[in-house]
Amino acid sequence: xxxxxxxxxxxxxxxxxxxxxxxxxxxxxxxxxxxxxxxxxxxxxxxxxxxxxxxxxxxxxxxxxxxxxxxxxxxxxxxxxxxxxxxxxxxxxxxxxxxxxxxxxxxxxxxxxxxxxxxxxxxxxxxxxxxxxxxxxxxxxxxxxxxxxxxxxxxxxxxxxxxxxxxxxxxxxxxxxxxxxxxxxxxxxxxxxxxxxxxxxxxxxxxxxxxxxxxxxxxxxxxxxxxxxxxxxxxxxxxxxxxxxxxxxxxxxxxxxxxxxxxxxxxxxxxxxxxxxxxxxxxxxxxxxxxxxxxxxxxxxxxxxxxxxxxxxxxxxxxxxxxxxxxxxxxxxxxxxxxxxxxxxxxxxxxxxxxxxxxxxxxxxxxxxxxxxxxxxxxxxxxxxxxxxxxxxxxxxxxxxxxxxxxx
Amino acid sequence: xxxxxxxxxxxxxxxxxxxxxxxxxxxxxxxxxxxxxxxxxxxxxxxxxxxxxxxxxxxxxxxxxxxxxxxxxxxxxxxxxxxxxxxxxxxxxxxxxxxxxxxxxxxxxxxxxxxxxxxxxxxxxxxxxxx
Numbered sequence: 001x002x003x004x005x006x007x008x009x010x011x012x013x014x015x016x017x018x019x020x021x022x023x024x025x026x027x028x029x030x031x032x033x034x035x036x037x038x039x040x041x042x043x044x045x046x047x048x049x050x051x052x053x054x055x056x057x058x059x060x061x062x063x064x065x066x067x068x069x070x071x072x073x074x075x076x077x078x079x080x081x082x083x084x085x086x087x088x089x090x091x092x093x094x095x096x097x098x099x100x101x102x103x104x105x106x107x108x109x110x111x112x113x114x115x116x117x118x119x120x121x122x123x124x125x126x127x128x129x130x131x132x133x134x135x136x137x138x139x140x141x142x143x144x145x146x147x148x149x150x151x152x153x154x155x156x157x158x159x160x161x162x163x164x165x166x167x168x169x170x171x172x173x174x175x176x177x178x179x180x181x182x183x184x185x186x187x188x189x190x191x192x193x194x195x196x197x198x199x200x201x202x203x204x205x206x207x208x209x210x211x212x213x214x215x216x217x218x219x220x221x222x223x224x225x226x227x228x229x230x231x232x233x234x235x236x237x238x239x240x241x242x243x244x245x246x247x248x249x250x251x252x253x254x255x256x257x258x259x260x261x262x263x264x265x266x267x268x269x270x271x272x273x274x275x276x277x278x279x280x281x282x283x284x285x286x287x288x289x290x291x292x293x294x295x296x297x298x299x300x301x302x303x304x305x306x307x308x309x310x311x312x313x314x315x316x317x318x319x320x321x322x323x324x325x326x327x328x329x330x331x332x333x334x335x336x337x338x339x340x341x342x343x344x345x346x347x348x349x350x351x352x353x354x355x356x357x358x359x360x361x362x363x364x365x366x367x368x369x370x371x372x373x374x375x376x377x378x379x380x381x382x383x384x385x386x387x388x389x390x391x392x393x394x395x396x397x398x399x400x401x402x403x404x405x406x407x408x
Numbered sequence: 409x410x411x412x413x414x415x416x417x418x419x420x421x422x423x424x425x426x427x428x429x430x431x432x433x434x435x436x437x438x439x440x441x442x443x444x445x446x447x448x449x450x451x452x453x454x455x456x457x458x459x460x461x462x463x464x465x466x467x468x469x470x471x472x473x474x475x476x477x478x479x480x481x482x483x484x485x486x487x488x489x490x491x492x493x494x495x496x497x498x499x500x501x502x503x504x505x506x507x508x509x510x511x512x513x514x515x516x517x518x519x520x521x522x523x524x525x526x527x528x529x530x531x532x533x534x535x536x537x538x539x
Contacts, residue, residue: 343422347446347470347515351412364445377445377468406413407422407471 003297003305009387011037011293023357026395031176031336031383032361033226034207036290040229043289044282054278056255070281073288074271080291081202081221082212083238090237090244090274091284095203096126098222098237099170101274102199103130105247106220107168110197113139116166118196120145120153120182121373122175125366127201131170145171147373151178151327158187162194169196173205177367177381178327179310179336181205185216192217197243203227208306208334208385210299213238225283230290234283237274244270251276302386306335309384313337313393320400326374335384338365341400344407346380352406353380353399360396411506413471420475426482428464437526438467439533441518446473448522450481458489470515472508477519479503489527495520497538 009015012035017025027035047069053062055070071086078086092098111117117131121144134140143161146154153171169191173184184205188198199220205211206221207228213221220243224235239247249256249267253276258266267273294302311330314337317323322342327333341349346362353360361381364371371377382396430436430451438449446469453462463485465477483503484492500516501507508516521533528537 345468345470345474347472347512348413351470351512368445371445377447407418 002308003301003386005305005387005389008037008297009389011039012387013038013041015387019354019357023355026356026358026392028382028384028388028392028396029359029361030385030388031204031227031365031381033232034229034385035387036231036286037229037293039293040231040286040289044231044286047282047285052282055281066281069288070279070284073284073291076288076291077236078238080295081206081223081238082214084214085241087269087271088238088241088244090239090271091279092222092235092237092274093233093280094224094226094235095201095222096235098220098235099127099199099201100130101237101250102220102222102239103134105250105274106197106243107134107140108138109246109248111138111140111167114141115168116141116143116161116164118143118145118158118161118166118169118171118191120171121147122151122153122178122180122367122370123170123172124176124201124203125368126203127170127172127199128369147178147370150329151175151180152332153180153182153187155183155186159190162190162196166191166194166196168199170199170201172201172203173211174208174334174336175327175367175370176204176336177338177365177370177379179333179338179383180328181209181332181334184218188216188218204334204336207294208299209303219243225287225290228290229293231280231283231286234280234287236287241270244274249276250274253277255279297386303334305386306384306388307331309388309390309393310335310337312390313382313384313396316393316397317400320397322404323400326379335388336381337383338379338381340376340379341403344403346378348407349380349400349403352403353396356395356399356402358396358399412508412512414504414506417471417475417504417506420478421471424465424474424478426464426478427466429466430462430464435526437522437533439518439522439525441469441473441514446470446515446518448473448477448519450477450519450522450526452523452526454489460484460487460489460492465519469518472504472512473515473518476500476504476516480519480523484523492523492527495524500538 051065053066055067075086145158202223206223221238226232256276325339350362433451434454435452448467463481517538524537525533
């Protein structure tokens with residue numbers, strides 16, 4: 001079934017925006033953050049207009065309604081990734097905080113000097129730097145699954161690393177630069193056979209693919225609301241209940257405690273144990289609405305639509321002389337096209353595209369080691385979502401020809 | 409917007425006059441713009457009176473960062489190191505002949521930051537140097 005993109009686009013008010021008189025926005029930056037549909041914006045407005053109150057402990061009607069909405073959203077998010085229980089969903093600020101939570105709690109309780117953590121060469125800085133910090137503090141050892149020239153993970157090299165008794169394998173499910181969809185189920189299975197715990201960075205996969213934590217058998221999954229039609233400021237960490245229960249708390253404060261004495265405390269049970277302080281309540285309501293919105297369309301349909309768009313985009317981009325797209329073929333990737341254009345720096349490409357209202361991203365996309373691997377300082381990245389159209393791909397291609405005119 | 413890609417900028421980007429290295433040199437410094445990975449290295453020769461007798465830059469980055477480096481190097485040859493220390497944001501904008509938003513300003517000012525960190529003998533090209 002193909003998506004009714006015209007009716008989907010009508011639900012995203014920003015897609016109608018003119019960035020300058022007569023120049024409509026062509027939004028090709030959804031990998032950085034997605035746009036928000038009316039139902040999500042409305043759900044958060046509704047919260048502030050009708051039942052804004054702090055959650056938990058309050059017995060008044062507004063507090064009860066706010067608490068119920070906060071917890072209902074957690075249930076929706078759990079179902080969305082097929083988590084066995086809602087208490088296995090911890091609200092965080094974003095994917096970065098979710099990964100850091102595991103690094104600061106599980107990893108500090110379980111990793112000793114010399115212990116091996118396996119990452120990959122295509123990680124976002126958010127799945128590199130927390131481990132660099134831990135390596136400096138604790139002397140853990142980091143090894144990386146290499147990326148092949150066509151942008152895939154080298155699983156033979158991974159198998160060799162697994163023979164060195166790893167304690168943790170933490171990797172991205174979809175590269176935010178190459179678009180590569182990694183064989184997560186296989187990587188996790190092999191990790192478990194080697195006795196390691198697994199973390200999947202789902203920042204790019206959860207918004208674009210059907211992700212099922214039970215099928216993957218993943219131990220931790222990190223993702224952000226804002227890349228999946230939801231608001232900024234909220235994300236989630238899924239963790240298997242037995243692991244979360246055994247972990248020490250992350251931040252200390254209100255809500256995360258069962259009992260506090262002057263000189264001691266007892267932590268709350270999960271998920272509250274990891275949610276200190278007043279959380280992003282309106283955002284949780286928006287997160288839940290985003291999940292409803294995506295469910296109403298169907299993640300299989302979202303993925304199929306994006307596949308059609310990326311296939312077309314790769315075909316059109318590759319016909320432009322001087323353009324080189326990085327990453328695997330369309331069948332192995334999501335809706336991300338990072339490219340270089342001979343003789344023109346990505347910043348200049350992005351700036352000139354902006355003249356036509358085309359929003360792309362330029363830089364190393366928080367994946368500097370990956371760019372170094374390919375011997376390039378930066379790329380221009382166009383990325384697609386359920387509201388993207390082939391007309392927008394055409395606009396991008398025409399825009400790149402305009403760049404050529406400026407640079408002669 | 410079209411202003412950003414004035415002929416002078418495209419020309420200095422594509423055909424820089426001062427790209428290269430000086431060996432030997434009296435001062436050499438390099439740094440990156442962490443936001444976009446642009447990289448600039450600057451080599452200087454300074455005579456006993458404290459005058460810059462020759463200078464070169466190398467690196468990679470967008471048209472704005474590379475053109476402003478070329479224009480900057482052109483402007484400092486023959487100047488005293490004391491005068492170089494006094495250069496600021498407005499001098500770069502005057503060289504480019506354009507006004508820039510906050511993001512592209514960082515590109516334009518990278519070469520000046522590197523230059524000033526070099527002449528002051530600092531370990532890092534910080535933003536305060538070009539405010």
